[in-house]
Amino acid sequence: MTKKTIKAIDALEEAQRIALAPFVFQTAVSLRKLGVFSYIFDNRDADGVSFQEISEALEIPKYGLGVLLEMAESAALVQKNNANNYELTKTGYFLTYDKTVNVNLNFANDVCYKGLFHLTDAVTNQKPEGLKEFGKWNTIYEGLSQLSPEVQQSWFEFDHHYSDGIFTEALQIVFSKKPKHIYDIGGNTGKFALQCLANSEEIDITIYDLPGQLNKALKNVRDAGFGDRIHGIEIDWLAPNPQLEKGTDLIWMSQFLDCFSEAEIVKILKACVAAMDADTPLLITETFTDRQKFDNAQYVLEATSLYFTALANGTSKMYPASVFIKLVEKAGLKIEEDLKLGEYHTMLVCKKK
Numbered sequence: 001m002t003k004k005t006i007k008a009i010d011a012l013e014e015a016q017r018i019a020l021a022p023f024v025f026q027t028a029v030s031l032r033k034l035g036v037f038s039y040i041f042d043n044r045d046a047d048g049v050s051f052q053e054i055s056e057a058l059e060i061p062k063y064g065l066g067v068l069l070e071m072a073e074s075a076a077l078v079q080k081n082n083a084n085n086y087e088l089t090k091t092g093y094f095l096t097y098d099k100t101v102n103v104n105l106n107f108a109n110d111v112c113y114k115g116l117f118h119l120t121d122a123v124t125n126q127k128p129e130g131l132k133e134f135g136k137w138n139t140i141y142e143g144l145s146q147l148s149p150e151v152q153q154s155w156f157e158f159d160h161h162y163s164d165g166i167f168t169e170a171l172q173i174v175f176s177k178k179p180k181h182i183y184d185i186g187g188n189t190g191k192f193a194l195q196c197l198a199n200s201e202e203i204d205i206t207i208y209d210l211p212g213q214l215n216k217a218l219k220n221v222r223d224a225g226f227g228d229r230i231h232g233i234e235i236d237w238l239a240p241n242p243q244l245e246k247g248t249d250l251i252w253m254s255q256f257l258d259c260f261s262e263a264e265i266v267k268i269l270k271a272c273v274a275a276m277d278a279d280t281p282l283l284i285t286e287t288f289t290d291r292q293k294f295d296n297a298q299y300v301l302e303a304t305s306l307y308f309t310a311l312a313n314g315t316s317k318m319y320p321a322s323v324f325i326k327l328v329e330k331a332g333l334k335i336e337e338d339l340k341l342g343e344y345h346t347m348l349v350c351k352k353k
């Protein structure tokens, strides 16, 4: 990010915003959950809506609604017009209706909020200390399929939002390599496998994942009618000597390696190299912090790193390409193509050195 100079008065205001950020955040969560933002927006043509009207229409006690709207007005989420009625500001509008903002807000609230309280301990102990808010696991991936439906929904929506969009573009590259058998490493819910199988009758897929996710993915793909071409192998990449079976035509990994530390990434990629022939392509898709056009996208990725620290595993992050590419090379791979996918993603097409 470029260096900015700001006046002391503005810096103090910014510092206060940060000091009280959880208050504003939870105010936004509540006003959205209670339907206040959407009610104000839906009635925007009637010269705004009065406090009384909001309270009566949505059956929200006046005291609580009052404190929420006061905070929201100071934080510029709502504003009053000349008739003393409420209107949504642009920020309030995006908080209510922007898809990416909503996915981020639900993920922050439902998955990360309580766990982030343990961030300092997570940093010191190099463990996801916030995960105890959900259960006794070493990583969130061990417990993912056991999280409450609300938490799972926010987790999956966040995960899918940042990968679904590039699958169509990515499929074209995958198919251009003419594979008959693909390994989907970290296949999660089977979404990528489903798209591959639906787009080609010639392909078989083997998903490698932890048991909880693998069973879910296999069920999803079988339920969609592709049971004869989907296979699954349980794997824990954190176990001592993880191995892939030989014989695949292509290895696919999307938003997977960011779930691991630098040393673990090298270990995983070396296991891939051991299962690859000289011309087996390994396709890695990631969002790199140093490849983002907008500061805003980098901000989201850096926040995601803190989710990994406090909740996911305590050791991984969203990497800059400058660091990541060195790990790929260290594992014995060469990068044959370095492709931009969509707005935020990079695909590295690798082969054995």
Ligand SMILES: C[S@@+](CC[C@H](N)C(=O)[O-])C[C@H]1O[C@@H](n2cnc3c(N)ncnc32)[C@H](O)[C@@H]1O
Binding pocket: 141, 159, 160, 163, 164, 185, 186, 187, 188, 189, 208, 209, 210, 213, 235, 236, 237, 238, 253, 254, 255, 256, 259
């Ligand atoms: C962020 S998800 C990626 C999902 C999917 N590939 C996508 O593009 O949306 C990471 C996947 O890695 C798997 N994973 C995480 N840690 C693992 C481990 N130690 N062993 C095996 N798989 C693991 C998770 O279960 C999950 O399915």
